[in-house]
Amino acid sequence: MVSHFGSSLSGVGGYRPSRVVDNEELAARTTVSPQWIVERTGIRTRHYAAADEDVVGMAAEAGRRALAMAGIVKREVDLVILATASRRTRVPGGAPQVASLLGLEIAGAFDINAVCAGFTYALAIASAAVRCGDARHVLIVASERMSEWVRPESPETFVIFGDGAGAAVVSRSAEENIGPPVWGSDGARAYILGMAPGPGAEHPIMNGPLVYRWATNKLPSVARLACERAGFELSDIAWLVCHQANQRIIDAVASRLDFPAERVARDVIDTGNTSAASVPLALSRLCETGRISPGDLVLMLGFGAGLTFSGQVVRMLWIN
Amino acid sequence: MLAQATEQDVVAEIKRFIVDLHPDFDREITLSSSFEAIGLDSLSQVDLLGAIEQIFEIQVPDSEISKIAKVKDLVGLIVGLSSQV
Numbered sequence: 557m558v559s560h561f562g563s564s565l566s567g568v569g570g571y572r573p574s575r576v577v578d579n580e581e582l583a584a585r586t587t588v589s590p591q592w593i594v595e596r597t598g599i600r601t602r603h604y605a606a607a608d609e610d611v612v613g614m615a616a617e618a619g620r621r622a623l624a625m626a627g628i629v630k631r632e633v634d635l636v637i638l639a640t641a642s643r644r645t646r647v648p649g650g651a652p653q654v655a656s657l658l659g660l661e662i663a664g665a666f667d668i669n670a671v672c673a674g675f676t677y678a679l680a681i682a683s684a685a686v687r688c689g690d691a692r693h694v695l696i697v698a699s700e701r702m703s704e705w706v707r708p709e710s711p712e713t714f715v716i717f718g719d720g721a722g723a724a725v726v727s728r729s730a731e732e733n734i735g736p737p738v739w740g741s742d743g744a745r746a747y748i749l750g751m752a753p754g755p756g757a758e759h760p761i762m763n764g765p766l767v768y769r770w771a772t773n774k775l776p777s778v779a780r781l782a783c784e785r786a787g788f789e790l791s792d793i794a795w796l797v798c799h800q801a802n803q804r805i806i807d808a809v810a811s812r813l814d815f816p817a818e819r820v821a822r823d824v825i826d827t828g829n830t831s832a833a834s835v836p837l838a839l840s841r842l843c844e845t846g847r848i849s850p851g852d853l854v855l856m857l858g859f860g861a862g863l864t865f866s867g868q869v870v871r872m873l874w875i876n
Numbered sequence: 877m878l879a880q881a882t883e884q885d886v887v888a889e890i891k892r893f894i895v896d897l898h899p900d901f902d903r904e905i906t907l908s909s910s911f912e913a914i915g916l917d918s919l920s921q922v923d924l925l926g927a928i929e930q931i932f933e934i935q936v937p938d939s940e941i942s943k944i945a946k947v948k949d950l951v952g953l954i955v956g957l958s959s960q961v
Contacts, residue, residue: 618889649880745938765918766938804919 563686563734564873566628566693569621570840571614572720572827573605577703581868586708591802593715595597596764597654598736598803602718602828604703606836610697612650616657616700618836621724623658623695625645625843631659634691634723636665637682639674639698639832641861642705643667648773663695672799673739674832675700679856680737697723698832707759710752716802718828729760733873735786738778739866740854745770749861750803769802772808775857778812780791788871790815793869794852795842798825799859800834809857831860848872877882881958883907886951889931907926913945925950931956 571581578601579590605614623630633778638651666769670677675698682694700775702717707764726734751758775798783790796815798806800823810820823838830837835856840850852872859865887905896899898915903912911921921944928950929936934957944950 603887748938757908763942765922765941768919769922769926769938769941808923 561687561689562729562732563584563683563726564729564731565628565724565734565870566835566873567624567725568601568840568843569618569623569625569723570720570844571618571621572837573603573609573614573720575604575606576601577604579715580754582696586711586714587710588715596804597716597818598822598825599716602604602830603720603827605701609701609719611699611701611721612638612657614719615650615654615697615865616639618699618721618723619658619697620652620693621840622697622725626693626725627729628661628693628725628727631662632693633660633663635682635685635694636663637661637678637696638665638667639670639678639696640700641669641671641674641831642702644704650699650789656706660695661771661784667812670832670858670860670864670866671862672801672829672831672834673858673862673864673866676737676858676868677739677864679724679726679737679870680733683734686726686728686795687838689730692728694725694726695723696798697721698836700831700833702759702829702831705755705759710759710761712762713760714734715737716829720827720833720837722830722833722840724836724839731734733871735782737866737871738785739780739864741865742770742810743865744861745863747860748822748864751797757850768802768808770863771805771859772812774808774865775859775867776812778865779855779857782857782867782869787870788853791827792853793819793855795819795821795848795854796856796857797821797835797838798857800814800827800838801829801860817824832858843872883951883955886928886932886954887947889928889940890924890950892946905947907951909945909947910945911917912945928954930946934958
């Protein structure tokens with residue numbers, strides 16, 4: 557028997573490592589200037605994790621903050637999903653350790669890797685688990701330690717990535733407040749964004765113009781369809797929260813949608829591109845700074861290597 | 877369907893795009909001008925390409941994009957693709 561419930565976001569949380577890295581520091585180690593970095597990406601600073609800030613630890617801290625905001629009983633968290641692409645240890649997965657660190661003793665736990673779109677995929681999975689009755693609450697966490705992978709010989713990726721974690725709690729509710737996902741992939745373009753091979757030399761590489769072209773062509777239609785499937789007009793959306801890949805992509809997508817520039821999350825400017833963690837980090841900052849009001853509709857758009865993408869509309873029920 | 881694009885058509889659209897982006901732009905654009913030199917970085921070149929694709933109703937393969945550095949590269953590509961439509 558399948559039960560049907562509504563699902564809502566009941567809490568969000570973010571964790572940014574304390575070390576802030578500016579463009580001058582990175583430019584001194586690679587072949588592009590601070591001005592080049594700002595003009596091409598919009599990024600001014602990003603955070604780098606310290607030696608003791610690993611993917612699991614950052615995830616647990618972001619998760620702790622999201623659970624505190626949700627104010628739920630820990631024994632009612634039935635599932636933990638960790639979205640990450642940068643954890644060096646592939647086996648075992650990190651989600652069970654996140655659950656243990658947070659005292660979520662009965663929760664099932666698993667990792668997913670949809671790279672920069674990971675959080676939006678996890679949100680869709682969590683919402684489905686809650687709606688069908690398989691979970692009362694699901695903690696989703698996206699955590700990345702990209703600084704461990706970047707190398708100065710590939711400046712396009714060296715200068716954009718940062719570290720951090722973002723989390724959200726998806727909870728059972730009477731109303732449906734998380735719209736259906738519009739997700740998809742394009743494996744034929746896997747080559748435009750990925751890892752350069754080589755023992756000890758593996759690091760992220762990308763063809764920036766092709767990523768820009770694909771994202772700015774694809775995401776506007778994903779955005780419109782996500783609104784349509786959720787039963788809203790684009791003009792109903794209060795905030796556009798894209799994966800914080802690059803400010804030029806974000807602004808181009810917003811422009812093509814005729815979306816008001818002042819309602820677009822630009823956490824990328826001082827947090828950089830934190831891969832899967834970027835959407836929940838941007839969302840949690842909007843909440844922390846009081847820019848989201850109860851009832852606001854947020855359109856989230858995740859996209860990244862694979863290629864993968866996923867978008868959905870979420871109605872926010874609380875303010876920080 | 878549009879008539880086949882000519883070299884002059886494509887150059888005119890490139891000039892229009894640059895002036896829209898940089899209203900104070902007053903330099904000469906020739907076939908040998910490089911896009912970087914006239915103020916279009918690699919991402920702005922992608923925006924230009926998208927605009928040109930719409931105007932001339934063609935689709936430029938991803939594999940061609942890295943070959944575009946100068947005005948003449950884009951003009952040759954568009955005129956060639958346009959003749960195949």
